[in-house]
Each structure stands twice: as C-alpha cells, then as structure tokens.
Amino acid sequence: MSGSLIEVRGVSKSFGGVVANKEVSIDVAEGGITGLIGPNGSGKTTLFNSIVGYHPIDEGSIKFKGQEISKLRVPDIARLGLLRTFQQTRIYSKMDCMKNMLISVSHRDEGLGSMFGSMHDRETEAFAEELLEFVGLYQKRFLIAGELSFGQQKLLEFAMALMNRPKVLLLDEPTAGINPTLINGLIDRLKRANEQFGITLFVIEHNMRVIMNLADRISCLAHGELLATGTPDEVQNDPRVVEAYLGAH
Amino acid sequence: MSAQKLDLSLYGVLIAAGILVPLLAPAFTSQMAILWLMVLMAVTWDMTGGQMGYNSLGNIAFFGIGMYASAVVQIGIVYDVAEYTAAFGAIKVDFTVEQYWTGLLLGIGFGGVVATVFALIIGPFMLGLRGPYFAIGTLGLAVAVAELVSGWSYVGGGSGISMPVFPGEAASGSQVFYVLLFVLAILAHVVIRAIYKTRFGLAINAIRDDEDKAEAMGIHTTRYKVTAWMVPAFFMGMAGAVFGNMSGFIEPLEVAFPTATFGIFMVAMALLGGKGTVWGPVLGAILFHIVKEVTWTHLLGWQWVALGAIIIINIVYFQQGILGWAQDRWPSLFGVTVDEKTTRTGQAEAAK
Amino acid sequence: MFDNISILFQAPIFAVDLLVQGLLIGGIFVLAAYGLALVWGVMNVKNLAQGDMVILGGYVAYQCTLWGIHPILALPIAFVVLFVLGWGVYAAIIRRVVDRDMFTSLLATFGLSLLIQQALNLRFGPEVKIAEAGFGTFDIGELSIPAIRFVGLGLAAVLAICIVLFMRNSRMGQAIRATSQDPRAARVLGINTDQVYAFTYALNAAICGAAGVLVAMIWNIQPFYGLVHSIRAFIIVTAAGLGNLPGVIVAGFGLGVWENYSGFIFGAEFAVAAVVGLLVVVLMVRLFQMYRLRQVVR
Numbered sequence: 001m002s003g004s005l006i007e008v009r010g011v012s013k014s015f016g017g018v019v020a021n022k023e024v025s026i027d028v029a030e031g032g033i034t035g036l037i038g039p040n041g042s043g044k045t046t047l048f049n050s051i052v053g054y055h056p057i058d059e060g061s062i063k064f065k066g067q068e069i070s071k072l073r074v075p076d077i078a079r080l081g082l083l084r085t086f087q088q089t090r091i092y093s094k095m096d097c098m099k100n101m102l103i104s105v106s107h108r109d110e111g112l113g114s115m116f117g118s119m120h121d122r123e124t125e126a127f128a129e130e131l132l133e134f135v136g137l138y139q140k141r142f143l144i145a146g147e148l149s150f151g152q153q154k155l156l157e158f159a160m161a162l163m164n165r166p167k168v169l170l171l172d173e174p175t176a177g178i179n180p181t182l183i184n185g186l187i188d189r190l191k192r193a194n195e196q197f198g199i200t201l202f203v204i205e206h207n208m209r210v211i212m213n214l215a216d217r218i219s220c221l222a223h224g225e226l227l228a229t230g231t232p233d234e235v236q237n238d239p240r241v242v243e244a245y246l247g248a249h
Numbered sequence: 250m251s252a253q254k255l256d257l258s259l260y261g262v263l264i265a266a267g268i269l270v271p272l273l274a275p276a277f278t279s280q281m282a283i284l285w286l287m288v289l290m291a292v293t294w295d296m297t298g299g300q301m302g303y304n305s306l307g308n309i310a311f312f313g314i315g316m317y318a319s320a321v322v323q324i325g326i327v328y329d330v331a332e333y334t335a336a337f338g339a340i341k342v343d344f345t346v347e348q349y350w351t352g353l354l355l356g357i358g359f360g361g362v363v364a365t366v367f368a369l370i371i372g373p374f375m376l377g378l379r380g381p382y383f384a385i386g387t388l389g390l391a392v393a394v395a396e397l398v399s400g401w402s403y404v405g406g407g408s409g410i411s412m413p414v415f416p417g418e419a420a421s422g423s424q425v426f427y428v429l430l431f432v433l434a435i436l437a438h439v440v441i442r443a444i445y446k447t448r449f450g451l452a453i454n455a456i457r458d459d460e461d462k463a464e465a466m467g468i469h470t471t472r473y474k475v476t477a478w479m480v481p482a483f484f485m486g487m488a489g490a491v492f493g494n495m496s497g498f499i500e501p502l503e504v505a506f507p508t509a510t511f512g513i514f515m516v517a518m519a520l521l522g523g524k525g526t527v528w529g530p531v532l533g534a535i536l537f538h539i540v541k542e543v544t545w546t547h548l549l550g551w552q553w554v555a556l557g558a559i560i561i562i563n564i565v566y567f568q569q570g571i572l573g574w575a576q577d578r579w580p581s582l583f584g585v586t587v588d589e590k591t592t593r594t595g596q597a598e599a600a601k
Numbered sequence: 602m603f604d605n606i607s608i609l610f611q612a613p614i615f616a617v618d619l620l621v622q623g624l625l626i627g628g629i630f631v632l633a634a635y636g637l638a639l640v641w642g643v644m645n646v647k648n649l650a651q652g653d654m655v656i657l658g659g660y661v662a663y664q665c666t667l668w669g670i671h672p673i674l675a676l677p678i679a680f681v682v683l684f685v686l687g688w689g690v691y692a693a694i695i696r697r698v699v700d701r702d703m704f705t706s707l708l709a710t711f712g713l714s715l716l717i718q719q720a721l722n723l724r725f726g727p728e729v730k731i732a733e734a735g736f737g738t739f740d741i742g743e744l745s746i747p748a749i750r751f752v753g754l755g756l757a758a759v760l761a762i763c764i765v766l767f768m769r770n771s772r773m774g775q776a777i778r779a780t781s782q783d784p785r786a787a788r789v790l791g792i793n794t795d796q797v798y799a800f801t802y803a804l805n806a807a808i809c810g811a812a813g814v815l816v817a818m819i820w821n822i823q824p825f826y827g828l829v830h831s832i833r834a835f836i837i838v839t840a841a842g843l844g845n846l847p848g849v850i851v852a853g854f855g856l857g858v859w860e861n862y863s864g865f866i867f868g869a870e871f872a873v874a875a876v877v878g879l880l881v882v883v884l885m886v887r888l889f890q891m892y893r894l895r896q897v898v899r
Contacts, residue, residue: 254617297870304707304708306711344698371732373886374888377888380702381647381704382839384704385647385705385832385880386880386884388814388832389877389880389881390827390881392873393878393880393881396877397871397874399870400867400870406870407870452682466722508719508829551723553719553722556715557714557715557716557717558707558712559712560711560712561712561713561716564709564712565694565697565698565705
C-alpha cells in the first residue's frame with residue numbers, strides 16, 4: 001500500500017459546549033477506499049466538514065499530500081483535488097445536466113484568461129457525455145437538473161464529482177435515499193471510479209452491507225472519538241463497535 | 250428557427266427600429282435615447298442580478314461615477330476643474346470643436362474605466378456578502394457615494410456642474426447622443442450575450458443556483474463574481490458619461506445617482522421581462538418605457554405612487570417575468586428535451 | 602475637519618453635549634431596529650419600508666397637531682393607525698412573500714417604501730416638518746437640552762418595556778416566539794402562524810409609528826427621510842445580530858452618538874454619508890469576522 005493521502009491527526013472540534021470530534025486521527029490511503037462508520041451524531045459529517053474546510057478546527061492538523069490544509073478555505077481545498085459530495089444532494093438545480101457537468105471541470109490550474117474560454121470543446125463534452133452514460137443519465141442530459149428525481153440527482157452529483165478528476169472524493173452517505181435495487185449498481189460504479197479513474201474514496205455510510213463490500217479499511221467513530229480502525233472483518237468483529245451500534249448508553 | 254437565427258433577427262429588428270424611428274419621427278429622438286439607456290441598464294443589471302443571483306440595488310453608482318469622471322476629464326483638459334466648479338457656472342468656457350470631441354470621447358472611455366476600477370476595488374468586499382446583505386449593502390453604497398459627491402466641492406458638490414455645450418445645433422446634438430446610447434445598448438447586449446456562451450456564463454449560473462456547491466467544486470467564485478460586476482460597471486459608466494453630456498448639467502441626487510428612479514427601474518424592467526434570460530430585460534425595458542410614457546402624463550402626480558404599486562405587483566405576483574413564464578409554459582422551445590438515444594453511440598429509437 | 606476636532610478638545614462641554622444629545626436620539630433608533638429584528642427574526646422579512654413607516658408615524662403626529670391634538674397624545678393614535686395599516690399591508694403583500702426568497706421581500710418592501718414616500722410627498726409636500734410639543738429647554742449646568750428629548754427617551758423606554766413584557770408574558774407573545782423558532786412545529790401544535798405573522802408585522806408597523814411620533818417631536822420629518830431611517834435600523838440589527846436585545850440597545854445608542862459626532866466633525870453635508878458609510882463598514886466587519894470562521898455573511 002502506498003502512503004497516506006489524507007492524514008488527520010488529533011483533530012478536535014466542538015460547537016458551543018457540544019464536543020463533535022475529540023482527538024480524531026485517521027489516515028486515508030492513496031488509491032484505496034476508506035470507510036467511516038458510526039452511530040448517528042457520532043461526528044462523521046463534522047469530520048468531513050473539517051477536512052474540506054467548512055469550519056475551523058479547534059486543535060490538531062489535517063494534511064493532504066503532506067500539505068497542511070486545516071487553515072485553507074473550501075474552494076482552495078477543492079482545487080487541490082479534494083472534493084466532497086453532500087448528504088443533502090446539491091446540484092445546480094436550474095441548469096440542464098450537461099451544463100452541470102461542463103462547469104464541474106477541474107479548476108486547478110485555471111488562469112484569468114480561461115474564464116472566457118469556450119465551454120464547447122469536443123473533448124470536454126465527450127468526457128461529460130461519457131460520464132453521464134456511466135451513471136445512466138445520458139438520455140436526460142438536456143433536462144433541468146432540479147427536476148430529476150432525488151436518486152438521479154445523487155447520481156448526477158457523483159458524475160459531476162468525477163468530471164472534476166479529483167485525487168480524493170469524500171462521499172457523505174452515497175446510498176442514502178437510493179432505491180435498494182439500485183444500490184448494487186452504485187457500489188459497482190464506486191468501485192469502477194476507484195479502479196478506472198484512480199480516485200481515492202473516503203466514504204461515510206450507514207448501510208453496513210454496502211460499506212463492508214466497498215471499503216478496504218474502515219474507521220468507526222462514536223461520541224466524537226475514534227473507536228476502532230482496521231479491515232472490514234476486524235471492525236465488524238470488534239466488540240466495542242458492536243456495542244456502540246447495539247448497546248445502550 | 251434556431252436560437253442563433255432568432256437572435257440575429259431580433260438584433261435586426263432592434264437596429265431597424267433604432268435607425269428608422271428617429272428618421273421617421275424625429276420628435277421621439279430623445280424618448281428613444283432614454284429607451285436605449287433603459288435597455289442598457291436592464292441588460293447589464295441582469296448579468297449580476299439575473300444570471301448570477303446577486304441582486305444589486307446600487308448599480309446606479311457606476312452610472313454616476315462614470316458621469317462625474319467624464320465631466321472632470323472633459324472640463325479638465327481645457328480648464329482647472331476646481332475653479333470652474335467654484336464659480337457655479339459663472340465661468341463660460343469656450344471649447345473648440347476639436348476640444349469638445351476629444352473631451353467627449355476621452356470622457357466616455359474614462360467614465361467606463363473609472364466605474365470598472367471602482368467595481369474591481371469594492372467588488373471583492375461587497376460580493377462577499379450574500380443575499381439580502383448584498384442588496385442592502387449595495388443600496389447603502391449607492392446612497393453613500395451620492396452623498397459623498399454632494400459634499401465634495403471639487404466637483405461642485407450639491408450644486409452640480411454644467412457640461413460643455415455641444416458645438417452646433419441642439420437637434421444634431423441630440424442625434425449624436427441618441428446614436429451613442431443606441432450603439433452602447435446594442436454593444437452591451439452583444440458583448441454580454443457572447444460571454445454568456447463561454448465558461449463564464451456557466452460559472453455565474455452555477456453561483457446563482459448554489460454558491461456553496463460551486464465553491465466546493467473549486468470554482469474561483471470571487472474572480473467570476475467581481476468580473477460579473479465589472480462588465481455592467483463598464484457599460485453603466487460609459488452610459489453615464491453620455492447621459493451627463495446629453496443632460497448638459499449634472500448634479501448628484503437627481504441626474505447622476507437617481508437611486509429611487511433609474512436605480513430601481515432597472516431592477517423592475519429586468520424582472521418584468523424575465524430575469525436571467527437573454528432577451529427578457531430588453532423586452533421588459535421596452536414595455537416598461539412604453540407604459541410609463543403613455544400613462545405618466547395622465548396620472549397627475551400620482552405616477553410615482555403607481556410606480557411603487559407596479560413594482561410590488563410585479564415582484565409579488567409575477568416574479569418570473571414574461572420570458573420566465575414562457576419558459577415554464579413551453580420548456581421544449583428553450584431546449585429542455587429528453588434525448589431519445591439511450592446511449593452515446595446507440596441509434597435513436599425515433600429514427601427507426 | 603481637524604478644526605472641528607480641536608474644538609471638541611478645547612470645549613469639552615461641547616463634546617458632552619453631543620454625547621447626551623446622541624444618546625437621547627439613539628433611544629428612538631432602538632425602537633425601529635427592534636421592530637426590524639422582530640419581523641426579520643420571526644418571519645424572515647427584510648422590511649425596507651421600515652423607515653417610511655417611521656416617517657408615516659411622524660406625519661400622523663403632524664396631522665394631529667394641525668387638528669390641535671398634542672403630539673404626545675398622537676403617540677397612541679399613531680400606534681393604532683400604523684397597527685391597522687401594517688395588518689393591511691401584511692394581508693395584501695407580505696403574506697405572499699414570507700416563504701419566498703429574501704430578495705423578494707426586500708424588493709417588495711422597497712416598492713412599498715417608494716409608494717409611502719411618494720404618497721406623503723403628494724399629501725404634505727417636500728418641506729421639512731416638525732410636530733411642536735411646546736416644551737422648553739432643560740438646563741443641567743452649562744448644558745441646555747430641549748426637555749422634549751428627555752420626554753421622548755422616557756416614552757421610548759416605557760414603550761420598549763411594555764413590548765418586552767408583552768412578548769414575555771402574553772399568549773400572543775409566546776406564539777410569536779414559538780413561530781420564530783420553528784414555524785412548522787408551531788403550525789402542527791395548532792398555532793395559527795398566518796395570524797402570528799400578521800400580528801408581528803402589524804406590531805412592527807405600530808412600533809415604527811410610535812417611534813415616528815417621537816422623531817417628529819424631537820427632530821424633523823420629510824417624505825424622503827425614510828430610507829436613512831431604514832438604513833439605521835439595518836445597521837443596528839446587523840451590528841447586534843438577530844435576537845440580541847441588549848446588543849440592539851447598545852448599537853442604537855452608539856449609532857445616535859456616532860451620528861452627532863460625525864455630523865459635527867465632518868460637517869452637516871456629510872451627515873447622511875456618515876450614516877450610510879457606517880452601514881458599509883459594519884457589513885465589512887461582519888465579513889471579516891465570518892472569514893475567520895471560514896464562513897460567509899448570509
């Protein structure tokens with residue numbers, strides 16, 4: 001296994017008096033799929049938000065490819081190639097799907113001149129169409145994105161993230177709200193995104209079956225603290241994890 | 250008819266009207282000049298307000314800044330501005346024909362540039378504010394600039410500046426300003442329509458729909474936002490310079506920074522026609538101007554009250570505007586369709 | 602400008618006078634700002650017609666003096682008139698913009714603001730008016746302050762206390778607070794939120810009307826002064842934050858003091874610019890505060 005792409009070290013974050021994360025340390029291995037599980041309110045989304053720059057952290061350090069990013073802001077972090085999708089799916093609701101895709105290209109090395117660059121270069125359009133086909137939305141590419149069903153919007157958001165060609169993609173509950181019969185297809189697409197496009201995935205997931213199939217390493221949070229880290233089997237059989245999910249507190 | 254052809258024929262209609270009306274009915278020349286000014290205001294406002302969702306109530310500041318910048322340049326090339334304004338119009342400066350024209354052209358260019366630079370300086374700060382804070386902040390900005398200019402004696406303060414007199418007959422003067430405003434309005438529309446077709450257009454639409462998402466996707470939002478305010482500022486500044494010369498006399502509150510009239514008209518016009526559409530603001534401006542001119546004189550002083558009522562009715566009951574409504578009604582006319590092909594390479598089902 | 606500053610140092614009594622006058626004016630700003638915070642917090646409507654309602658209340662007082670009614674008695678009259686008017690405005694306009702995006706309410710109330718100021722201009726003309734209350738001046742040491750300013754501040758305080766008690770203890774006050782926290786939950790629990798919104802908006806209009814009577818008595822009114830009053834209310838609410846009553850009071854008095862000093866130091870021609878410029882400054886300060894938190898002002 002190659003080195004860690006994201007290194008989270010001793011990150012704490014509290015809102016008012018409520019401690020959301022307490023000295024959490026997690027590594028996201030390059031090229032792999034890392035899972036993050038934990039009961040509701042255990043601070044998973046808070047940790048995601050800390051990594052992508054939605055709020056300042058109280059203590060600790062977050063490094064991406066060795067660079068400290070805990071002081072950077074959202075767009076700067078996104079341009080480094082660290083992208084996230086939202087739990088409440090967010091797309092550009094009044095534009096058609098194709099435009100949603102075209103504006104999601106990477107903005108990494110964009111100069112001032114490219115602001116007025118053409119959007120209709122063949123290569124970009126072809127890639128966008130290819131990705132829309134990949135998620136099964138090719139037919140609907142000229143429909144207004146806000147009028148798609150929730151599941152389709154979720155797929156569109158995923159395609160938009162791939163369009164950006166990120167290094168790491170942070171997915172917040174990718175299967176929530178998706179028809180169970182479509183979940184296997186989604187798992188398959190996530191795995192293919194990981195293998196074909198070489199994108200490291202870091203996934204929050206509630207559905208145990210999904211995460212055990214998908215991830216090669218899993219971390220479990222409970223009450224804002226890191227409980228266990230290991231392979232799916234190790235975590236699944238860790239008594240503390242079982243207790244966190246089932247036991248009464 | 251393709252969208253391209255439709256646009257070209259609409260330009261044809263506008264240009265024909267712009268040339269024919271003053272030739273056939275010269276009495277309407279100054280009316281038409283105001284109409285072109287309103288088209289320019291609505292179209293440029295819509296770039297920030299409609300396409301990007303940043304509803305500015307203070308774009309009129311660029312208009313006044315351009316106007317004052319041109320006045321200072323035009324007078325400044327032949328005379329000391331402070332002495333000129335201190336005399337409250339008692340000094341009559343005779344401009345040679347050549348001086349007048351150089352001054353006018355320099356002034357228009359300078360007006361556009363100063364307004365653009367102003368937008369560049371304040372843009373990164375003001376555009377950091379979202380939603381209602383931006384609207385109120387820009388309104389405050391326009392009022393503040395107007396008040397500062399009224400207190401600034403170098404440019405004549407509240408008593409204003411007389412602009413250089415047009416060398417020649419008054420009628421040919423009004424034709425010159427008509428042509429300038431007409432060309433500026435068409436030019437503004439052509440430029441803005443062209444840049445909507447680039448990445449810029451998509452980026453500002455994305456900012457309108459969900460700015461947090463746009464940031465999370467790494468779009469350089471500040472860069473796009475400031476540019477989307479500088480383009481309107483440029484055209485508003487030039488239009489202000491022309492309008493100042495057309496009026497012959499400028500003062501801060503009524504002519505240069507009319508926040509409660511033109512400042513709010515431009516928003517109302519864009520909303521009436523359909524904000525966020527390419528032709529909506531033009532349609533809105535034309536309708537608004539016609540209705541205003543036809544009914545104004547019959548309302549005997551109540552026109553301003555009626556104006557407030559129109560704005561309220563427009564915003565409360567008919568917010569999507571004429572073209573916005575049409576787009577909801579007939580989406581396929583605007584390119585919103587299902588492609589029958591299921592895959593990129595597959596054959597169309599319908600073609601069989 | 603520097604001459605004016607040095608006058609303040611040479612004659613400190615002058616500085617004290619400006620301070621006291623500023624505090625006395627600030628009390629009125631607090632009232633209008635509290636009303637704005639109320640409609641903003643409860644129904645998320647940014648009322649740009651706030652200042653015009655203040656001025657409208659002032660003209661009610663002016664009209665009363667023309668009829669021979671003392672302006673202090675005009676206070677309850679303006680309160681009731683504006684309450685009814687506010688209810689009407691809610692039913693006709695605001696009800697339809699409550700759930701819409703924020704620019705809608707802002708622009709609709711801006712249209713309302715134009716309507717009010719133009720109607721006042723047609724009815725009363727553009728001259729500056731005052732409602733003469735006929736109190737003398739009040740001397741403390743070397744200071745000579747119009748007694749009406751103290752009366753005004755006292756009335757403002759009484760009104761504010763009544764409103765706060767009303768919000769705390771009455772059933773309607775509780776319903777308003779519940780609705781502001783979660784309108785859907787309030788609706789589920791049987792609160793008629795439409796009525797709550799109507800009442801809140803009407804109460805805000807009434808507070809503005811009462812503040813307007815005080816403005817007409819201790820200062821002056823003119824049909825087009827409304828916008829500056831609106832901007833004052835926005836400055837105070839933005840600086841203090843929503844739902845922060847002590848903050849609104851402090852910011853209101855602070856604004857009154859700032860206006861008096863800046864008007865003196867920069868000169869009367871920059872008085873409005875100093876107020877409106879402060880709005881831009883306050884917004885920028887908020888912006889930088891939020892930037893530190895990796896957030897934006899929304």
